[in-house]
Amino acid sequence: MKPADLRWVFGYGSLIWKQDFPFIESRDGFIQGWSRRFWQGSHDHRGTPVSPGRVLTLIKTPGQRCAGRAFLVEPDVFGHLDHREKNGYERIAVDIHFKDGIEEGVVYRAEPNNHAFLGDAALDEIAEHIVVSEGPSGLNAEYLVELAKALRDMGESDGHVFSLEARVLALLKTGP
Numbered sequence: 001m002k003p004a005d006l007r008w009v010f011g012y013g014s015l016i017w018k019q020d021f022p023f024i025e026s027r028d029g030f031i032q033g034w035s036r037r038f039w040q041g042s043h044d045h046r047g048t049p050v051s052p053g054r055v056l057t058l059i060k061t062p063g064q065r066c067a068g069r070a071f072l073v074e075p076d077v078f079g080h081l082d083h084r085e086k087n088g089y090e091r092i093a094v095d096i097h098f099k100d101g102i103e104e105g106v107v108y109r110a111e112p113n114n115h116a117f118l119g120d121a122a123l124d125e126i127a128e129h130i131v132v133s134e135g136p137s138g139l140n141a142e143y144l145v146e147l148a149k150a151l152r153d154m155g156e157s158d159g160h161v162f163s164l165e166a167r168v169l170a171l172l173k174t175g176p
């Protein structure tokens with residue numbers, strides 16, 4: 001049981017490997033019925049308004065699970081996180097599955113109708129887009145490679161992320 005004023009926030013992307021916010025506890029877990037996809041444009045972190053990068057959102061996928069890491073935070077942390085994720089993301093309620101039970105929490109999701117949504121494309125196209133993108137938070141490729149590393153460190157696999165990582169690393173070796 002957690003104290004009543006604390007909240008779980010589930011990270012499936014940069015929150016997994018970049019914690020610039022205070023938290024009381026973190027735990028690996030997953031959410032059911034969702035997949036992560038590099039389908040959201042980034043105007044403010046891994047790209048610019050003129051050349052948006054490609055970052056993650058969650059897509060409803062019945063039967064699939066999305067692994068990540070949940071953080072137990074004080075409510076005032078959401079002021080910072082809402083600002084960090086302001087480009088099209090909304091907080092939605094989710095059940096977070098831990099190895100010893102399920103807790104209610106929230107996750108940041110960019111809905112398909114938001115102004116920055118880019119949507120699906122061929123993996124080669126997404127990889128080429130990521131390799132050439134950069135924004136105030138750094139290289140788009142770093143976002144992908146750090147996520148893939150964090151998932152591997154957690155013992156998790158994600159076909160979409162790992163396939164893109166392989167393509168991006170190959171492009172970085174040979175040039176886009």
Ligand code: BEZ
Binds near residue numbers: 013014056
């Ligand atoms: C996350 O790491 O959970 C996250 C992904 C995309 C936007 C905001 C947060």
